[in-house]
Amino acid sequence: MSVIGYNICAVYKTAQFLFSVQFLFSALFLRQMSGVIMGGSGETRAAAGETAFRTTDFVTGLARGIAGALLFALPMQMTMEMWDLGFAMDRFRLALLLILTVPLLIGIAHRIGFEKTVSWREDIRDAMIAYAIGILASAMILTLFKLLTPETSEQDFLGKIALQAVPAGIGALLGRSQLGADPDDAEDDPDSGYGAELFMMAVGALFLNLNMAPTEEMILISYKMTPWHALATIVLSILVMHAFVYAVSFEGGHELEDTPGWHALIRFTLPGYVIALLVSLYCLWSFGRLDGSGSMPALMSTIVLGFPGAIGAAAARLIL
Amino acid sequence: MASSRRKIVRRHPHWIEWTTGLLSTALVATMTGMILYHGFTAKDAAPELAVTVTAQRPTAQGFEVSFIVSNTGKKTAAGVPVTGRLLNDGQQPVETREVTIDYVPAQSQVEGALLFSADPGASRLDVRASGYSDP
Numbered sequence: 001m002s003v004i005g006y007n008i009c010a011v012y013k014t015a016q017f018l019f020s021v022q023f024l025f026s027a028l029f030l031r032q033m034s035g036v037i038m039g040g041s042g043e044t045r046a047a048a049g050e051t052a053f054r055t056t057d058f059v060t061g062l063a064r065g066i067a068g069a070l071l072f073a074l075p076m077q078m079t080m081e082m083w084d085l086g087f088a089m090d091r092f093r094l095a096l097l098l099i100l101t102v103p104l105l106i107g108i109a110h111r112i113g114f115e116k117t118v119s120w121r122e123d124i125r126d127a128m129i130a131y132a133i134g135i136l137a138s139a140m141i142l143t144l145f146k147l148l149t150p151e152t153s154e155q156d157f158l159g160k161i162a163l164q165a166v167p168a169g170i171g172a173l174l175g176r177s178q179l180g181a182d183p184d185d186a187e188d189d190p191d192s193g194y195g196a197e198l199f200m201m202a203v204g205a206l207f208l209n210l211n212m213a214p215t216e217e218m219i220l221i222s223y224k225m226t227p228w229h230a231l232a233t234i235v236l237s238i239l240v241m242h243a244f245v246y247a248v249s250f251e252g253g254h255e256l257e258d259t260p261g262w263h264a265l266i267r268f269t270l271p272g273y274v275i276a277l278l279v280s281l282y283c284l285w286s287f288g289r290l291d292g293s294g295s296m297p298a299l300m301s302t303i304v305l306g307f308p309g310a311i312g313a314a315a316a317r318l319i320l
Numbered sequence: 321m322a323s324s325r326r327k328i329v330r331r332h333p334h335w336i337e338w339t340t341g342l343l344s345t346a347l348v349a350t351m352t353g354m355i356l357y358h359g360f361t362a363k364d365a366a367p368e369l370a371v372t373v374t375a376q377r378p379t380a381q382g383f384e385v386s387f388i389v390s391n392t393g394k395k396t397a398a399g400v401p402v403t404g405r406l407l408n409d410g411q412q413p414v415e416t417r418e419v420t421i422d423y424v425p426a427q428s429q430v431e432g433a434l435l436f437s438a439d440p441g442a443s444r445l446d447v448r449a450s451g452y453s454d455p
Contacts, residue, residue, distance in 0.1 A: 194333070223423060227356070227359030238348075255329065257329070266341035271344040294425065
């Protein structure tokens, strides 16, 4: 009786916390949310006046955020290893991941914000709203799959939601920008800086890596590979990354004009690949896949996970 | 629309771009070199498994024996059964317990434990890896 009572209490406390977070954001930013929260274009905002609260825009925005969270996070929410990680993952590594997600979301919000003049204060607000949508969407989906029940222990409960909230939060931000069709989307800015370019590559790499790093297949593939397979993977990763952005002329690709190809290879593709490798190393370490492992197996699994990371990084340069 | 989205790579960028680029090139080259070296030295490699008992402690239903399986070889072993036997004076097994470790990567170690009902301190304890397969 006391155990059940304790767990119900824990569930209640968590739910209360989630709702209070959501309520806080809603209450604090209700005024400014009109138009800025997902979907409102500059023209309509100016016409309606800055103070008017537009329920439809707000609801559309929230719906887009939830749609994005579902679209991007469902593969992870339906992965068994991710559920196990909810309680098996080292608490400090989980906390570090959750803390690092905040500047990451702010960066994404800044890069793909709704208008070019968006301020850091608004970016922080948007990022935290996306994070809250991520938390809510994860709690909803995990409950739907009966992974969260009143019998779930408190640590497990918090861990599962927190871990899933990271990809869901990124998804909520991306959903808002990629699913929306705002004419004043800031993503077309052709003068984006070098740092922004590298940052977007890290986001792309992180996104695909979060999908794949928890699965056992990543380390299994690295154990099956010989060093020669690993070398071929490195070469292919770099080739694919370079070709994605410079050769195959996707929309959003980059033009070299009179700049030699090897300039772009050294200045963009190779740093991008190193970022993909670092992100993959971080993901593997976070999920405890490298514990007790020697340097060579660790390097091999980093290279294996770095391959999808490289493709994610290249795709992010085109899409975001 | 399509043309406005295409970014142009400038011919003469800031020096930071070249510095980052050259550092990255050096890193990728070092990594490739390490793997090449590993490729040449790890020919015909095989796992070298060894089990070390690290601790014994009483539990609610018997005794727990913790161990570390280490693989000093240059090849990963998969599905490694670790067998623990308590032997009496006549070297006859009194109790046998086994646990399977999914992977013991090359030059790495993995922790595990066996649960006995008899006290391992009272008899001779023998713990060894009894096999492996290729991953």
